[in-house]
Amino acid sequence: MSTMCRQRWAMTSSSITPDEWAAWRGFRRMAEITSGRIVQDITRSTGLSRADFIVLMELNQSKDRCRRQRELLDYLEWDKTRLSHQLTRMAGRGLIERDTDSENVVVIRMTAEGHAQLGAARPVHAAGVRRYFLDHLSADDRAALQRITDKLHAALQDAEN
Template identity: 30%
Template sequence: MAAWRAYRVASILLEGQLHRELVDAHDITLADYEVLVRLAERPEQRMRMSVLAGEVASSKSRVSHQIARMERAGLVERDNCTDDGRGVYAVLTEAGMAKLREAAPTHVDGVRRHMIDLTTDAQQATIAKVFDRVGAMLAETPED
């Protein structure tokens, strides 16, 4: 119970802190930052919306609303999938890439100050191993 509670409180506080830092400095949410990162890492800076939802651990509906908001801000745009009439891509715009480049140092500094600098290399390796395992198991679990 101690491990669960420590994780739960710290993860909520850490995510909130990283979110506030991005909003205050760059007027972008942590969730938006995660979307920009995922798109920037892809060839042609585009990704099917359904795949994006999985990568950011969100529902397709929530990602659709998020992309609509980001589209209004000029950070992304939607593009129809030519191979599959039902598929839709989220595509990073030049403004979105500029926002990511602007916000990345703030995010990296926050992660470093609030987590990495507080843990040893061995602790970081353990955290990665534990949550890779938890994530892999949950990714295999049907959403029913």
């Protein structure tokens, strides 16, 4: 960004200092690039998209590999329409099934195909996390990052209440 652009930007966003903007932009860029590269590896290897992988990972957290749709919505913090479209695409490819339980609640269940696809993606994901993230951080760096993410997560939780 040119000096003139920075000065104009600083004037319009005076409540955030240039150092604060640099921290924010660095965080966002690092997260987007790192996640993007990991997802590219997963997609190349398995055909799963970022959203597919996230949904399957969350379903896999349950011993019966299912969640209420509302629980997925709450966990992912996606728009209801986005989740519905994503689940429709995944059901069409045989990765998940939608059922209605006795309380008329929509339950999302991972299929055997979804489980197989996730099984193929998990080692690719782990290798990407190692290659693009962990290999570049010391134990102290990881501890500091964990403290920072815990602090930010707690602040977000407090802001909801």
